[in-house]
Ligand SMILES: Nc1ncnc2c1ncn2[C@@H]1O[C@H](COP(=O)(O)OP(=O)(O)O)[C@@H](O)[C@H]1O
């Protein structure tokens with residue numbers, strides 16, 4: 001069923017609530033480190049401005065479980081960066097509810113842009129982890145929905161979450177008879193990912209890495225029936241090492257997912273390709289003592305990148321691929337000593353001539369952009385977990401909640 005899109009709405013003089021994915025890296029000096037996701041949302045924001053709407057933007061940054069977590073997770077630097085990108089002022093409201101927010105919204109004129117504080121501040125109230133946003137508290141969705149005339153959800157990267165700021169607002173808006181639409185980014189992502197996986201050209205290879213192991217390990221099981229090979233690198237690999245009885249030292253591991261990993265290995269057999277060597281370090285730091293080891297990770301060491309032998313193994317699998325979907329860096333690429341694996345895989349994908357190559361996820365995308373290979377790939381998706389779940393064939397709650405045409 002086709003979904004309502006922002007261009008279907010009458011925006012003139014309307015308070016247009018927007019949900020965007022501005023979950024971007026913030027540098028140590030408090031600036032936006034990579035603005036791919038923000039740039040990707042500009043067409044929809046500009047459309048709202050040009051059609052005389054008042055853009056009221058909701059977005060999240062990081063995950064918040066304690067009061068302490070709120071430090072460094074304010075969207076203020078994102079507002080400043082957005083103002084530069086749009087070349088117009090952006091009003092930043094440092095709270096997520098109350099009179100200050102309501103007054104600021106009431107003061108908006110046509111074409112103005114306002115960014116609300118990190119929606120996940122609502123997860124911790126009075127020091128308690130109440131998960132109002134990420135638990136989709138209906139009262140919060142209703143409150144936010146009451147602030148606007150229509151809702152435009154363009155946060156593809158967050159579409160796999162059932163949260164108050166995407167699903168909650170949508171449901172409350174619909175209940176109040178107000179329009180709920182998707183944005184242009186949502187439309188573009190669905191088109192590219194849908195086309196690539198409906199009838200994928202084979203061999204179809206998925207590459208998974210990164211650190212959100214418990215989030216993404218479940219995806220592998222479903223992908224097994226769709227792809228010809230799954231390459232697993234990055235922090236994800238060591239839960240699989242543990243499942244195979246290979247020593248992992250102090251490497252990232254999700255202990256309660258080792259059984260899941262075992263089942264995936266049994267079911268996947270030689271479809272699953274793991275690193276054969278790793279770069280290990282004695283601490284999580286670029287200047288730590290580090291070396292390359294095959295197989296077992298020594299006691300007291302942690303694996304922070306794949307090694308040169310793994311790179312060759314992965315390239316061998318990838319060289320004949322016709323469709324490649326990649327999410328999650330192969331190592332801690334933010335630190336130069338552990339960036340080689342991610343670099344090598346990104347560069348290799350850029351050399352594949354007759355292949356559809358799709359990279360998704362905040363960190364993976366920022367890695368391929370740093371490498372300068374982004375323009376050699378078919379599609380850079382703003383969603384990591386979201387694109388994976390879309391590929392699995394799952395209905396994403398954020399998309400499902402957009403009104404049908
Ligand atoms: N071996 C590893 N150990 C710990 N962290 C890792 C390892 N490999 C990659 N990472 C981290 O994974 C993070 C990205 O993971 P994730 O959020 O799942 O990817 P994406 O944002 O692309 O979806 C990066 O910050 C990177 O440093």
Ligand SMILES: O=C(OP(=O)(O)O)[C@H](O)COP(=O)(O)O
Nearest residue numbers: 023157158361362383384385386
């Ligand atoms: O960065 C995101 O996901 P991704 O790392 O899978 O691309 C999205 O903004 C969702 O964030 P979340 O995984 O904290 O819910």
